[in-house]
Amino acid sequence: EVQLVETGGGLVQPGRSLKLSCVASGFTFSSYWMYWIRQAPGKGLEWVSSINTDGGSTYYPDSVKGRFTISRDNAENTVYLQMNSLRSEDTATYYCAKGGPQRRFDYWGQGVMVTVSS
Amino acid sequence: DVVLTQTPPTLSATIGQSVSISCRSSQSLLHSNGNTYLHWLLQRPGQSPQLLIYSVSRLESGVPNRFSGSGSGTDFTLKISGVEAEDLGVYYCVQGTHAPYTFGAGTKLELK
Numbered sequence: 219e220v221q222l223v224e225t226g227g228g229l230v231q232p233g234r235s236l237k238l239s240c241v242a243s244g245f246t247f248s249s250y251w252m253y254w255i256r257q258a259p260g261k262g263l264e265w266v267s268s269i270n271t272d273g274g275s276t277y278y279p280d281s282v283k284g285r286f287t288i289s290r291d292n293a294e295n296t297v298y299l300q301m302n303s304l305r306s307e308d309t310a311t312y313y314c315a316k317g318g319p320q321r322r323f324d325y326w327g328q329g330v331m332v333t334v335s336s
Numbered sequence: 337d338v339v340l341t342q343t344p345p346t347l348s349a350t351i352g353q354s355v356s357i358s359c360r361s362s363q364s365l366l367h368s369n370g371n372t373y374l375h376w377l378l379q380r381p382g383q384s385p386q387l388l389i390y391s392v393s394r395l396e397s398g399v400p401n402r403f404s405g406s407g408s409g410t411d412f413t414l415k416i417s418g419v420e421a422e423d424l425g426v427y428y429c430v431q432g433t434h435a436p437y438t439f440g441a442g443t444k445l446e447l448k
Contacts (some may be wrong), residue, residue: 233420253437261441262428262439262440262441263377263385263428263430263439263442264439265348265436265438265439267438268437271387277435277436279436292398313384313385318387318390320371320373320375320390320391320394320430320432321341321373321433322373322396323377323385323430324387324388324390324392324396325387326384326385326386327384328384329384
């Protein structure tokens with residue numbers, strides 16, 4: 219059974235940093251792209267970052283480029299999201315998702331809440 | 337960025353009723369490789385999103401066959417043939433043809 223478990227969320231002040239982790243199990247982690255997707259309270263979904271199988275290629279939308287960094291440790295079956303210079307608009311539930319064939323998000327974690335507030 | 341417009345924003349249905357949700361794209365989602373990367377997700381209240389349909393019309397494993405998808409180019413439809421109570425929640429379309437990935441704003445399915 220595929221499982222994705224996110225940790226690391228919490229309350230942080232604007233301008234500070236936070237690092238999210240997502241531990242995967244139930245599939246060959248090193249064979250799949252991984253993603254972070256977020257959802258602001260009461261709002262829709264926004265893609266945040268992507269990483270390829272060996273971690274050599276990463277992608278971000280303009281809204282987080284230069285502030286967020288995705289990485290992965292295939293030996294530990296873990297994908298990370300380092301978030302720097304956090305803003306109030308980064309407040310959201312952050313989901314880790316597994317990439318499947320046809321560029322689909324076929325499994326999602328339970329999500330972790332990040333609140334940016336003074 | 338590609339804009340996905342979902343209609344209606346809210347849908348009221350009775351159990352057993354068939355309903356459809358539209359997702360219209362600001363540009364064609366047909367990739368140069370011949371694939372169309374348009375998918376449908378359901379987010380039940382208090383839960384994470386789950387994949388229902390991928391590549392327009394392919395049913396994800398374990399998803400009931402009352403869900404179906406159709407469309408091409410810029411116009412896509414998700415149909416539920418006989419709504420059940422467990423189908424209530426917010427439905428999102430998402431495209432992966434053009435970077436960056438973008439999502440529709442969602443359609444909330446509620447009981448009438």
